[in-house]
Amino acid sequence: NAGVMQNPRHLVRRRGQEARLRCSPMKGHSHVYWYRQLPEEGLKFMVYLQKENIIDESGMPKERFSAEFPKEGPSILRIQQVVRGDSAAYFCASSPLGGQGGNEQFFGPGTRLTVL
Amino acid sequence: KNEVEQSPQNLTAQEGEFITINCSYSVGISALHWLQQHPGGGIVSLFMLSSGKKKHGRLIATINIQEKHSSLHITASHPRDSAVYICAASGNNDMRFGAGTRLTVKP
Numbered sequence: 379n380a381g382v383m384q385n386p387r388h389l390v391r392r393r394g395q396e397a398r399l400r401c402s403p404m405k406g407h408s409h410v411y412w413y414r415q416l417p418e419e420g421l422k423f424m425v426y427l428q429k430e431n432i433i434d435e436s437g438m439p440k441e442r443f444s445a446e447f448p449k450e451g452p453s454i455l456r457i458q459q460v461v462r463g464d465s466a467a468y469f470c471a472s473s474p475l476g477g478q479g480g481n482e483q484f485f486g487p488g489t490r491l492t493v494l
Numbered sequence: 495k496n497e498v499e500q501s502p503q504n505l506t507a508q509e510g511e512f513i514t515i516n517c518s519y520s521v522g523i524s525a526l527h528w529l530q531q532h533p534g535g536g537i538v539s540l541f542m543l544s545s546g547k548k549k550h551g552r553l554i555a556t557i558n559i560q561e562k563h564s565s566l567h568i569t570a571s572h573p574r575d576s577a578v579y580i581c582a583a584s585g586n587n588d589m590r591f592g593a594g595t596r597l598t599v600k601p
Contacts, residue, residue, distance in 0.1 A: 413589075420580070423590070483539060485529075
């Protein structure tokens with residue numbers, strides 16, 4: 379049973395370009411969470427999705443960032459018109475049950491985004 | 495003040511020493527998580543607690559709900575335990591993270 383997969387592992391973009399980060403949850407998991415870790419900072423919650431639904435996006439920046447988890451395929455975190463401050467490690471996690479409350483999450487290896 | 499506070503921020507120990515990392519939180523929680531982040535960046539979930547104590551190998555995690563405090567203990571520490579240990583408090587849908595404790599175990 380493969381773990382949570384993220385790709386690409388490393389992504390380099392120039393300012394103004396778009397970044398697309400993909401996350402495939404563990405088999406049987408229908409709940410996905412995205413987190414961001416800025417350089418030398420702690421992890422911060424961004425968004426929680428269930429298949430075809432955004433459950434909680436309270437941690438998402440209001441502009442340029444969006445996330446989806448379609449019925450088929452991976453979850454996508456999309457950052458439009460990237461700026462240098464978007465450089466960070468983006469982690470995805472999945473769980474088999476809903477809500478972050480009492481459910482163990484399994485983390486992917488992360489995507490390290492560098493904006494030049 | 496952060497909602498999840500960890501101490502110490504950095505910890506250096508000799509191989510074989512008993513390690514304790516502390517976590518205090520100020521928010522209501524459904525569960526308290528301990529995570530391990532390796533130098534390469536990967537994150538592993540070590541424990542999820544809502545009460546009492548859990549043990550896995552040389553790792554022990556405890557939580558005191560009344561005092562809003564949790565501890566992670568490592569017995570007989572080893573250099574391979576060197577990593578950043580992160581405490582996280584989860585509510586209904588979100589998770590709040592501590593800043594992490596960077597542990598270095600020297601041989």
